[in-house]
Amino acid sequence: MTSVVSNGHATPSKPTISHAEQRRVIHHDADVLIVGGGILGCALAVALGRQGRSVLLLEASLKEPDRIVGELLQPGGVNALEQLGLRDCLDDIDAIRVEGYYVTYFGKPVTIPYPRQSPTDPLPEGRSFHHGRFVMKLREAARTCPNVTIVETKVTELITCSHTKQVLGVECVNRDQRQDCYFAHLTVVADGYASKFRKQYHAHTPRVKSRFWGLELIDAKLPMPHFGHVLLSDKPPILVYQIGSRETRILIDVPENLPSASVKNGGVKSHMRNVVLPSLPEGIRPSFLAALEQGTLRSMPNSFLPASTNKTHGLMILGDALNMRHPLTGGGMTVAFNDVLFIRDLLSPEKVPSLSDTKKVLKQLSTFHWQRKQASSVINILAQALYSLFAANDENLRALQRGCFSYFQLGRVQGPVGLLGGLIQRPLVLFWHFFSVAFLSLWIIIRDAPLWKLPLALIQCVLVFWTACVVIFPYMLIEAFY
Numbered sequence: 001m002t003s004v005v006s007n008g009h010a011t012p013s014k015p016t017i018s019h020a021e022q023r024r025v026i027h028h029d030a031d032v033l034i035v036g037g038g039i040l041g042c043a044l045a046v047a048l049g050r051q052g053r054s055v056l057l058l059e060a061s062l063k064e065p066d067r068i069v070g071e072l073l074q075p076g077g078v079n080a081l082e083q084l085g086l087r088d089c090l091d092d093i094d095a096i097r098v099e100g101y102y103v104t105y106f107g108k109p110v111t112i113p114y115p116r117q118s119p120t121d122p123l124p125e126g127r128s129f130h131h132g133r134f135v136m137k138l139r140e141a142a143r144t145c146p147n148v149t150i151v152e153t154k155v156t157e158l159i160t161c162s163h164t165k166q167v168l169g170v171e172c173v174n175r176d177q178r179q180d181c182y183f184a185h186l187t188v189v190a191d192g193y194a195s196k197f198r199k200q201y202h203a204h205t206p207r208v209k210s211r212f213w214g215l216e217l218i219d220a221k222l223p224m225p226h227f228g229h230v231l232l233s234d235k236p237p238i239l240v241y242q243i244g245s246r247e248t249r250i251l252i253d254v255p256e257n258l259p260s261a262s263v264k265n266g267g268v269k270s271h272m273r274n275v276v277l278p279s280l281p282e283g284i285r286p287s288f289l290a291a292l293e294q295g296t297l298r299s300m301p302n303s304f305l306p307a308s309t310n311k312t313h314g315l316m317i318l319g320d321a322l323n324m325r326h327p328l329t330g331g332g333m334t335v336a337f338n339d340v341l342f343i344r345d346l347l348s349p350e351k352v353p354s355l356s357d358t359k360k361v362l363k364q365l366s367t368f369h370w371q372r373k374q375a376s377s378v379i380n381i382l383a384q385a386l387y388s389l390f391a392a393n394d395e396n397l398r399a400l401q402r403g404c405f406s407y408f409q410l411g412r413v414q415g416p417v418g419l420l421g422g423l424i425q426r427p428l429v430l431f432w433h434f435f436s437v438a439f440l441s442l443w444i445i446i447r448d449a450p451l452w453k454l455p456l457a458l459i460q461c462v463l464v465f466w467t468a469c470v471v472i473f474p475y476m477l478i479e480a481f482y
């Protein structure tokens, strides 16, 4: 078996092979080398390849991924994909149209459609699908790009210049266990959430407070088809969305040390059976029970990782390796595609004629660090803040959760879901809605308190307001200053 996958456009034996391709295939040398052919790696390979850069894309396994991540692309992400000229990757994968969210609070529902951004715009749409099918489409797009060569190989090490510390390329092992090396002016680390190569070059480490446990349901009857379902109660949040004509994903958040999922109480499986099952809408229960009995439970850590500026010559870290937020709001792929858009512009051949000018590249990457916040800050802050509210584990957070749902019930939904969908990119709008929710929560506390309890209610108001500040300000500060 050969590990070098020809790109279908020209094979090494044909005379039509370009000089650049010859360099990639024979000398393992390119302008850009991307570690990881996932969501970000593939999109970036296509974007830079189409600009005429010579790109090597190294991926550990070219088999269709089978994962419980990256299954709902927000409308903001669909827009970014469109701008990248990759919109057709959503075709022919049995993707499901997503029109908004359907949120229930102890069974009471609110429907929250994505809002038009202007009266003449069409209604925004997201898409949900099998992650693996979408990745295969992105890889296909990279494969058919003549300036991109995909290689199935596992990267083991970055090669650096012992003198200048510049990253020169990577070492890897092929499927036949043979060692190999690849070189480029710019090495992009896009190896995902458990990045092996970020450690030394990233200022932060991921923080994990909960995991999502996933099941695939067959023929579940959702209360509101074409809407992402968020089920809230005094238990951690549950997400449900269709990912194919017959398949539905359910993701169940299980925080660390959740009593009902402790080993003593029978573990996650008994949490599912005793706590989750009775709380589900009726149309979902039979398929949930069937999936549970089949026993293919899988989980993923829900990480938080602020981005950091890259300062190493010859290196760029992107995707989940760079920046993560709680997947509750399904924002990861939207951030990734927006980042590719920023990079495509900042590293364009017009602005950076040669990527061997690593000083210029670093300058552009510093600009990138601040520019990308336009699109990612709102998504990052919202994911973390909303998770705190939706997984409320104390009295004050529960008051905010109640306030948040009442806010939705009052019809104040366009702003929040516009932010969540990646359609509104202004942090001030997020700030405004968050504190509107906080004040509504305070009002509800006062309204519901009997007169003799009013002093107590006022004290709780102070605590709830303080809690709201503690929930949002740390994330706002990280986005504003780091």
Ligand SMILES: Cc1cc2nc3c(=O)[nH]c(=O)nc-3n(C[C@H](O)[C@H](O)[C@H](O)COP(=O)(O)OP(=O)(O)OC[C@H]3O[C@@H](n4cnc5c(N)ncnc54)[C@H](O)[C@@H]3O)c2cc1C
Pocket: 035, 036, 037, 038, 039, 040, 041, 058, 059, 060, 061, 068, 069, 070, 071, 072, 073, 074, 153, 154, 155, 156, 190, 191, 192, 193, 196, 212, 300, 301, 302, 303, 318, 319, 320, 321, 327, 329, 330, 331, 332, 333, 334, 336
């Ligand atoms: C539970 C969960 C649910 C999520 N749901 C959503 C959602 O609904 N919507 C959304 O937008 N986002 C979601 N996300 C986030 C989303 O999955 C990520 O943001 C996105 O996949 C990041 O893309 P990436 O390319 O950086 O990493 P990945 O897509 O993980 O790609 C990394 C690639 O690198 C390869 N690789 C790793 N190591 C090596 C190596 N040493 N050598 C070669 N190749 C290597 C891997 O095989 C993989 O193909 C979710 C995340 C979690 C945890």
Ligand SMILES: *[C@@H]1O[C@H](CO)[C@@H](O)[C@H](O)[C@H]1NC(C)=O
Pocket: 020, 049, 050, 051, 052, 053, 145, 146, 147
């Ligand atoms: C490939 O790169 C060349 C320059 O090396 C460029 O002219 C061409 O447009 C690129 N091809 C595609 C399909 O992007």
